[in-house]
Amino acid sequence: MSAVVAKVSSPGRRRRWMRVRVGILGFLVLCGAGAVVRRAYELQIERAPALREMAEEQYLRSVRLAPKRGTVYDRNGAELAVSVDVDSVWASPSEIRRLGGDPSAVAMQLSALLGVDRERITRRLSTDRHFAWIKRHVTPEVAEQVRAADLPGVHLDREARRFYPNRELAAHVLGFANVDGQGIEGLELSLEERLRGSRHAVPAIRDRRGRVVYSDSLLDDTVGQGADVTLTIDRTIQRIAERELALAVQTYEAKVGSVVVLDPRTGEILAVADYPTFDPNDPGAYAPSHRRNRAVTDRFEPGS
Structure with a gap:
C-alpha cells in the first residue's frame, strides 16, 4: 500500500518543485528587469545633464573666428574690395605624435602638396605645440589634395581673404590688408575699426581624429562682420x-x-x-x- 502512495505522490512533488523553480526564475527576471529600468532611469534622467556635458566635451569645441571685413563699394555699388572664404593648412605637432605619425614624413608630403620648403615645415613640426600654421590661403585645388591625403594631425580651416577684383584699380586709395585681415595701408588702414568687425566664437564638431568639422547650420557669416563702406569714387x-x-x-x-x-x-x-x-x-x-x-x-x- 505504501508503495502505491509513493508512486502517486511523486508526480505531485515534481509539479510543486517545477512551480517553485518557475517562481524563482520569474522573480530573478523581475529583479533583472527592475535593475535595467533603474539603470536606464539613472542614465537618462538623473545623470543625463552630466553625461551630455561629458559627451559634448568630447566632440564639441568652441572656435574663435576672425570676423569677415566689410565690403568697399564705389558710388554706384561696384565692388572694390571684398572678403572671400579660403582654406588654410595647419598642423598639431603633438597630435601627429599621439596618432603615431612621423613628423618628417608628414613634412615631406606637405612640402610636395603645398610647395613650401620641407625644412621649414619640419622645424614647425619639431615642437610639442598644439598648433602651427603650414600655409595660409591655399587654392581650392590644393585644399582638396591636402584633404584627400588625410595626413595625421593636419587640418584645414576656413579663413577670410581680402580680394581686390579690379586688381590695380584705385589701389592707392584702397591700400591693402595683410594675411591676418588687418589693414596696412590706404582706406583699409584708416577705416580699420569700421571694416574689421569683431571676433566671435562658434561651435564646431570634432571627428574621431580630433579635427574640426564645421556645420553650415552653426555658422552665420553676418555675426561680427565689419561694416560696408561706399566711396565717392566712380x-x-x-x-x-x-x-x-x-x-x-x-x-x-x-x-x-x-x-x-x-x-x-x-x-x-x-x-x-x-x-x-x-x-x-x-x-x-x-x-x-x-x-x-x-x-x-x-x-x-x-x-x-
Whole structure:
C-alpha cells in the first residue's frame, strides 16, 4: 500500500518543485528587469545633464573666428574690395605624435602638396605645440589634395581673404590688408575699426581624429562682420584717369604722376590715380615707391 502512495505522490512533488523553480526564475527576471529600468532611469534622467556635458566635451569645441571685413563699394555699388572664404593648412605637432605619425614624413608630403620648403615645415613640426600654421590661403585645388591625403594631425580651416577684383584699380586709395585681415595701408588702414568687425566664437564638431568639422547650420557669416563702406569714387572715371595718367607719364617720359578728379558742384572725389601703381592682391611683389599715394602725401608747387 505504501508503495502505491509513493508512486502517486511523486508526480505531485515534481509539479510543486517545477512551480517553485518557475517562481524563482520569474522573480530573478523581475529583479533583472527592475535593475535595467533603474539603470536606464539613472542614465537618462538623473545623470543625463552630466553625461551630455561629458559627451559634448568630447566632440564639441568652441572656435574663435576672425570676423569677415566689410565690403568697399564705389558710388554706384561696384565692388572694390571684398572678403572671400579660403582654406588654410595647419598642423598639431603633438597630435601627429599621439596618432603615431612621423613628423618628417608628414613634412615631406606637405612640402610636395603645398610647395613650401620641407625644412621649414619640419622645424614647425619639431615642437610639442598644439598648433602651427603650414600655409595660409591655399587654392581650392590644393585644399582638396591636402584633404584627400588625410595626413595625421593636419587640418584645414576656413579663413577670410581680402580680394581686390579690379586688381590695380584705385589701389592707392584702397591700400591693402595683410594675411591676418588687418589693414596696412590706404582706406583699409584708416577705416580699420569700421571694416574689421569683431571676433566671435562658434561651435564646431570634432571627428574621431580630433579635427574640426564645421556645420553650415552653426555658422552665420553676418555675426561680427565689419561694416560696408561706399566711396565717392566712380569706377569708370577712375579707370579712365589711370589709363590717361599712364599714357601721359610714358609720353613725356616722367617718373611719376598723379591725378585727382573732383565734382565741382559738390567737391566729391571721383577718382584718385597715381603712377606707378601696384596690385593690392600681391603688394609684396612691388617696391614701396609703387605703393606711395603721391596724390595725398607729396607736395607740389602751384602750377607744376
